[in-house]
Structure formats: structure tokens, C-alpha cells
Amino acid sequence: xxxxxxxxxxxxxxxxxxxxxxxxxxxxxxxxxxxxxxxxxxxxxxxxxxxxxxxxxxxxxxxxxxxxxxxxxxxxxxxxxxxxxxxxxxxxxxxxxxxxxxxxxxxxxxxxxxxxxxxxxxxxxxxxxxxxxxxxxxxxxxxxxxxxxxxxxxxxxxxxxxxxxxxxxxxxxxxxxxxxxxxxxxxxxxxxxxxxxxxxxxxxxxxxxxxxxxxxxxxxxxxxxxxxxxxxxxxxxxxxxxxxxxxxxxxxxxxxxxxxxxxxxxxxxxxxxxxxxxxxxxxxxxxxxxxxxxxxxxxxxxxxxxxxxxxxxxxxxxxxxxxxx
Numbered sequence: 157x158x159x160x161x162x163x164x165x166x167x168x169x170x171x172x173x174x175x176x177x178x179x180x181x182x183x184x185x186x187x188x189x190x191x192x193x194x195x196x197x198x199x200x201x202x203x204x205x206x207x208x209x210x211x212x213x214x215x216x217x218x219x220x221x222x223x224x225x226x227x228x229x230x231x232x233x234x235x236x237x238x239x240x241x242x243x244x245x246x247x248x249x250x251x252x253x254x255x256x257x258x259x260x261x262x263x264x265x266x267x268x269x270x271x272x273x274x275x276x277x278x279x280x281x282x283x284x285x286x287x288x289x290x291x292x293x294x295x296x297x298x299x300x301x302x303x304x305x306x307x308x309x310x311x312x313x314x315x316x317x318x319x320x321x322x323x324x325x326x327x328x329x330x331x332x333x334x335x336x337x338x339x340x341x342x343x344x345x346x347x348x349x350x351x352x353x354x355x356x357x358x359x360x361x362x363x364x365x366x367x368x369x370x371x372x373x374x375x376x377x378x379x380x381x382x383x384x385x386x387x388x389x390x391x392x393x394x395x396x397x398x399x400x401x402x403x404x405x406x407x408x409x410x411x412x413x414x415x416x417x418x419x420x421x422x423x424x425x426x427x428x429x430x431x432x433x434x435x436x437x438x439x440x441x442x443x444x445x446x447x448x449x450x451x452x453x454x455x456x457x458x459x460x461x462x463x464x465x466x467x468x469x470x471x472x473x474x475x476x477x478x479x480x481x
Contacts, residue, residue: 158201160432166197178432180372180402191228198428199231199238199445216244216455217264218251219281221271221336230370230399231427232444236270236291239448247452256280256336266455269293272342274335287458291451294345301458303451303469310440310473311349311394314422315357317438317475318392323420326354327364327390329375329400346396346424364390368400375403383411391419392481398423398430398439405433405480420481435479442473 160178164171169190176184177194218240220233227234244251254260256277267288269281273295281288282300290302297304318326330347334340347365354360366382368374375395383389395401401423408419415421415435423430426441454469 158198162201163194163197166201167194169194175432178429179434180406180429188225188228192224195228195231195234195428196238198432199235201428213247214249214265214456214459215262216249216251216452217259217262217267218253219256219259219267219269220253221256221269221273230397230425231429232397232425232442233270235425235427235444236448236451239445240268240270240452241448242445243449243452247456249452249456266459268451268455270451272333272335274338274340276338277335287455287462289451289455289458291447294343297468298466300466301454301468302466303447303454303471305442305447306470306472307345308349308353310424310442310475311346312353313473313475314394314424314440315350315353317422317477317481318394318420319357321392321420321481323390323392324359325361325364325390325392326359327361327366327393329366329368329379329393329395329404331370331396331400332367333370344396346394350394363388368403370397370399372399372403372406375400376407377403379404379407380410383407383413389419392416393419393421395421395423398425398427398437401437401439401480402429402433405435405437416479416481422475422481426476430476431478438478438481439476440473441476443471447471 160171160174164174174194177191222233266286267281270291273293290300293302294304328350330344333342351360366378368378395404401421405415405421408415413419423437423439426439430437430439
């Protein structure tokens, strides 16, 4: 694992600045460009690039549903982007980054669309004859080419780990997000899987369900309010993203509670900063950089040999047990 000093050297800042940025210190005043550089370096130092270079070339449109600031609020999408960019560079593919609001008439060979899209946006992206691959878009699953995460597997790993530690009061801090134009609320499939599995185990308790936007600050605010107003709280929490988990951990610590002795917590995604927070965050690893690589390789395959029907690739996860649980 890269050290904070390694990241500081590569980013051209002090180790103290790196530490505070990776721990989402709200009192630190630092430019967004500096934060972005630190996060990108942290991801890059944990990225193992293939050395072999291919001769194939293509022009691929890359569409993402979030802006740079949102990307830094939840580093999962940063990791996806870096994987796509690095694989494209390795394969000598030219990426053209465009937003949904400003799609050009440029003739491209294929489109990779990353994020959450509603039905109207999917139709907009799907109007061209070239292949379109949706990454992390459950709405496109089944009717379009898509790469998605196996949320059910990941959530069951979390619950099984908590039960092995004798936890029976298990809560969830699930995520709230919306599509951009229509402001259509997106179902958090981790919450669905969590509720179904705990219900089968007869451990589901609706009063232990919290919801917040997928940011560190929202996770902090919602958990802080919950702990202030409740004396009967879970001994273990699953958070739908590492950003939510990191915010919740800050709130738990401020309330004088110990992690994991009083409340254990497990996040989701295993972004690079999960290793650097205190205590180190247990989380479900989604191989986001590799998913980005896979998106580029899959798109090239779709161009070369179009399948007769749409295909969905479901990517498995891995539980990373660290200090927080």
C-alpha cells in the first residue's frame, strides 16, 4: 500500500495536507484542484497497469452523469474514470468526454456511459447505430449492454460478517440519489438486498434504517442526528458507500462512542482513502478501476463482434475486513 508520504511526494503537497484531505477534514481550506490531484494520485498508486500495449485504435465517446465536484464527494466514480482512461491509453483509443447536455454530432465508434440514467436519457444515448455500454446503470440492465455490481453478494458478505461477530442489531445507512434532468429517485439496490436478507434471518428492524445523500457530510449529519435522538441504536451499521461510512464514523466518534467496540461499521466500494481513515474502514471492495478497464475492453468486443442480444456483465465483490468492524 502506498504511504501518505508517497502520495504527498507525487502530488507536490505536504504529508499533513494529504492526511487531512484523505480524512475529509472539513476545516481544511484547499482548492478543489489540489483535492482532485491528491485523490487521483492515491488511486493511481493503488492501480496496477498492464504493461502490454495493443495496436487497436478507436474513437469512443465517454459520457458521465456527474461533475468533478461530485466525483470527489464519492471516489468510486473517480476510480472508474481512471480505469477507463488508463485502459484507453494502453489500447491507443481516443476518448471524447461529453456531457448529456452537450452531446456532439461527432461520428464515434462506440459510447461508454457511466452513472445513473433515466429512461429518456438512455433513449437519447441509444439513438445512434454504434454500440452503447452502460456502466453502473441498473436502469439499463437487461435491455442494453451493461456492466453492473453484484450488490446482493456484497451485502450478504457484510451481514454474514456482522453475525459472525454476534451482532443482532444491525442497521443500514443507505444512499439517496436522483437522475439529473427528471430528478427521478434511484433505488439503492444495496438497501433492497440488505432488507431482504435480514428479513429472511428475522433480524430486520425498520427503525435501524437511515438514509443520506452519497457524501461524507450527509453521512455525518444523518448519523449525528440519529445518535443524538436515539438511545437504542444498532451495534453494527452497514453504509452503502465509503463516503457515507466515513461521515458516519466521524459522528460516532464525536458522540464519544468507540468503533468497533460500541458500533462496528462496514462501507461499500473500497475507495483508496478507506485505508487511511482512523480506524481503517472495513468495506466491500468493488474493483472499480478494473471495471473501467473491462468497460473499454467490452466496448471494443462489441464493435468487433456485435452479439445478437444485449448482455449484462455482473461483477463480484470482496469483503475487506479492517479495524472498523
